[in-house]
Amino acid sequence: MTEEAATQFVIAGGGTAGWMCAAAISRFAPPGTAITLVESDAIGTVGVGEATIPQIHLFNSALGLDEAEFLRETRGSFKLGIEFDGWRREGEAYMHAFGDIGRPLGLLPFHHYWLRAKEAGFAKPLQRFSLNELAARTMRMHRGKTAQGREMPYAYHFDAGLYAAYLRKFAEARGVTRIEGKIADVVQDSESGDITALTLESGEDIQGSFFIDCTGFRALLIDGALGVGFDDWSRYLPCNRAMAVPCEGGGDFTPYTRAIARKAGWQWRIPLQHRIGNGLVYCSDYLSDDEASETLLANLDGKPLADPRPIHFTTGKRRVHWKNNCLAVGLAAGFMEPMESTSIHLIQSAISRFMAVLPNGRGEQATIDWFNAQVDFEWERIRDFLVLHYTANEREGEPFWDHVRTMELPGTLTAKLEQWKASGFIHREHEELFTEVGWFQVLAGQGVRAEGYNPIADALPEADLRAMLDETELALIEQVKPMPRHLDFLQSYVSGAAPRTEVPA
Numbered sequence: 001m002t003e004e005a006a007t008q009f010v011i012a013g014g015g016t017a018g019w020m021c022a023a024a025i026s027r028f029a030p031p032g033t034a035i036t037l038v039e040s041d042a043i044g045t046v047g048v049g050e051a052t053i054p055q056i057h058l059f060n061s062a063l064g065l066d067e068a069e070f071l072r073e074t075r076g077s078f079k080l081g082i083e084f085d086g087w088r089r090e091g092e093a094y095m096h097a098f099g100d101i102g103r104p105l106g107l108l109p110f111h112h113y114w115l116r117a118k119e120a121g122f123a124k125p126l127q128r129f130s131l132n133e134l135a136a137r138t139m140r141m142h143r144g145k146t147a148q149g150r151e152m153p154y155a156y157h158f159d160a161g162l163y164a165a166y167l168r169k170f171a172e173a174r175g176v177t178r179i180e181g182k183i184a185d186v187v188q189d190s191e192s193g194d195i196t197a198l199t200l201e202s203g204e205d206i207q208g209s210f211f212i213d214c215t216g217f218r219a220l221l222i223d224g225a226l227g228v229g230f231d232d233w234s235r236y237l238p239c240n241r242a243m244a245v246p247c248e249g250g251g252d253f254t255p256y257t258r259a260i261a262r263k264a265g266w267q268w269r270i271p272l273q274h275r276i277g278n279g280l281v282y283c284s285d286y287l288s289d290d291e292a293s294e295t296l297l298a299n300l301d302g303k304p305l306a307d308p309r310p311i312h313f314t315t316g317k318r319r320v321h322w323k324n325n326c327l328a329v330g331l332a333a334g335f336m337e338p339m340e341s342t343s344i345h346l347i348q349s350a351i352s353r354f355m356a357v358l359p360n361g362r363g364e365q366a367t368i369d370w371f372n373a374q375v376d377f378e379w380e381r382i383r384d385f386l387v388l389h390y391t392a393n394e395r396e397g398e399p400f401w402d403h404v405r406t407m408e409l410p411g412t413l414t415a416k417l418e419q420w421k422a423s424g425f426i427h428r429e430h431e432e433l434f435t436e437v438g439w440f441q442v443l444a445g446q447g448v449r450a451e452g453y454n455p456i457a458d459a460l461p462e463a464d465l466r467a468m469l470d471e472t473e474l475a476l477i478e479q480v481k482p483m484p485r486h487l488d489f490l491q492s493y494v495s496g497a498a499p500r501t502e503v504p505a
């Protein structure tokens with residue numbers, strides 16, 4: 001490729017999405033690729049989005065970030081899963097922990113054996129078979145494989161503003177030009193509709209050949225200029241507000257995110273080194289903003305560090321994410337509520353898919369269609385998984401929860417539920433984000449009963465099944481014992497000292 005032919009990228013918006021795009025393109029694009037990022041200090045960023053899933057490692061390591069430095073810079077902590085408290089019933093909690101549950105035997109995944117044991121009345125709770133959950137519940141942390149070779153996947157909690165600032169340093173060091181200013185107009189070619197420039201309020205024109213819309217909920221380019229439209233998924237996920245507030249640290253320094261069911265939605269709790277991130281996601285048909293603020297402030301571990309901040313949203317996605325010479329990433333592409341911490345992942349997967357077909361210019365239509373079809377599949381499967389958390393509740397008599405229990409379901413979710421209920425079969429379609437193990441934990445945690453299991457599980461004599469379950473549990477407990485506490489591990493790790501290993505009393 002000649003230097004003249006290299007694509008000139010313009011990224012509109014400097015939140016997590018904008019700086020993740022800038023960092024990735026500057027890291028991988030060929031020399032001569034001009035990358036400009038425009039952001040407005042006056043508008044600012046959404047300022048939330050602090051819990052991730054393990055795939056974030058792929059992004060950070062592709063950039064070559066040093067993990068300890070990253071955790072220092074973003075005041076981050078480790079995350080082994082997400083606790084769902086009260087989602088089935090008040091007073092009952094379960095965890096969607098990362099990593100395996102139990103171990104497969106022969107042809108079957110573990111959950112068929114567990115279902116058999118459950119039917120026979122001797123199955124222990126799922127947490128006994130999850131290394132991540134056993135560690136999380138005892139506030140322990142460990143990186144990578146245990147001495148017994150078991151993988152312990154983890155993700156992070158981090159300060160969203162600090163993460164964007166960290167990536168900004170990375171991107172600017174690799175030649176990305178940052179322009180501060182407010183975009184007032186999007187200039188398009190009158191024939192093709194392609195975007196040719198962004199005009200700032202100052203009158204300056206930022207020209208480019210490919211534009212990435214990271215302007216958040218405003219979606220100035222993909223929707224404002226290119227008018228792609230929005231698929232509204234409120235009928236499946238009716239929450240439309242969040243109230244967010246950070247507070248002083250307190251309570252347990254959990255190596256997991258908490259998602260606590262409330263009257264008309266749920267509250268997140270994300271522990272960082274310097275504060276706890278909190279927010280209430282709710283549906284305005286069932287709860288006023290004032291009630292939301294009161295609920296949130298009444299349920300903090302420490303003193304609030306700001307006033308609660310309302311955020312309005314509509315769940316759904318832009319009909320297409322790539323049109324002409326414009327790609328939407330982040331909130332500009334759409335939003336699903338964050339109980340499974342999927343939004344930053346969706347930014348990352350959009351970037352990696354885009355890098356796989358990095359266009360020289362606007363991109364071929366066949367590639368654009370392929371990209372958009374992948375996005376539809378990915379978003380719809382995640383949506384189904386989120387809806388499962390709501391539809392399978394037993395909080396009878398609470399209007400919001402009654403509504404979400406009885407609402408219309410996407411056909412793809414109905415099919416999955418039918419398979420599970422009939423035979424305990426869980427099918428991960430192609431490369432959908434959530435694995436069988438993830439679906440299993442939420443199905444079981446929400447109390448969705450499977451009437452059957454694969455009869456191959458009956459081939460194992462009951463004594464052997466009992467022994468297999470006992471051995472699996474015991475082995476996991478032994479692996480957790482020497483793990484250091486999350487706080488100690490984190491402090492040692494970010495300061496560069498070797499983590500301490502302890503055996504609990």
Ligand SMILES: Cc1cc2nc3c(=O)[nH]c(=O)nc-3n(C[C@H](O)[C@H](O)[C@H](O)COP(=O)(O)OP(=O)(O)OC[C@H]3O[C@@H](n4cnc5c(N)ncnc54)[C@H](O)[C@@H]3O)c2cc1C
Binds near residue numbers: 014183
């Ligand atoms: C309540 C809530 C909780 C969330 N929790 C999680 C979570 O736990 N985990 C997770 O993975 N994700 C979460 N998310 C999603 C996550 O916050 C976003 O995916 C992420 O922050 C990316 O946002 P963004 O960069 O697309 O948008 P923003 O942060 O809104 O950034 C938009 C950028 O565009 C700029 N801009 C806008 N208009 C103009 C203009 N006219 N001129 C110039 N610049 C402009 C702004 O200045 C800003 O820089 C959550 C989101 C919400 C709403």
